[in-house]
Amino acid sequence: WQDEMPKxxxxxxxxxxxxxDTYGEHFTDLEDFHEYVAKTLKKxxxxxxxxxxxxxxxxxxxxxACQCVKLQLAKMGLDS
Numbered sequence: 059w060q061d062e063m064p065k066x067x068x069x070x071x072x073x074x075x076x077x078x079d080t081y082g083e084h085f086t087d088l089e090d091f092h093e094y095v096a097k098t099l100k101k102x103x104x105x106x107x108x109x110x111x112x113x114x115x116x117x118x119x120x121x122x123a124c125q126c127v128k129l130q131l132a133k134m135g136l137d138s
Contacts, residue, residue: 063094072100078108085112085123089130096134106136 059078076099078091088110095106112123128138 059091059094063091063098067094067097071098073098073104074100075105076107078106081109081111083110085110085126088112088127092130092134099136101135106131
């Protein structure tokens with residue numbers, strides 16, 4: 059996605075839906091991808107879904123990571 063999303067954005071491509079499965083990437087990579095989601099997801103009505111496995115080994119940190127993502131999505135105007 060790091061190579062292709064900038065190209066698609068330059069071409070003006072807009073998506074009805076985006077599914078992003080990045081298990082194993084860092085949270086900062088997810089944050090970077092969210093920049094593209096905000097610019098390429100069709101609004102209103104576009105659907106965004108992702109899986110990252112945020113902090114899967116610790117329920118406390120998993121909860122914290124989920125709340126951070128919810129805040130990011132809210133800033134982008136997306137419901138979670």
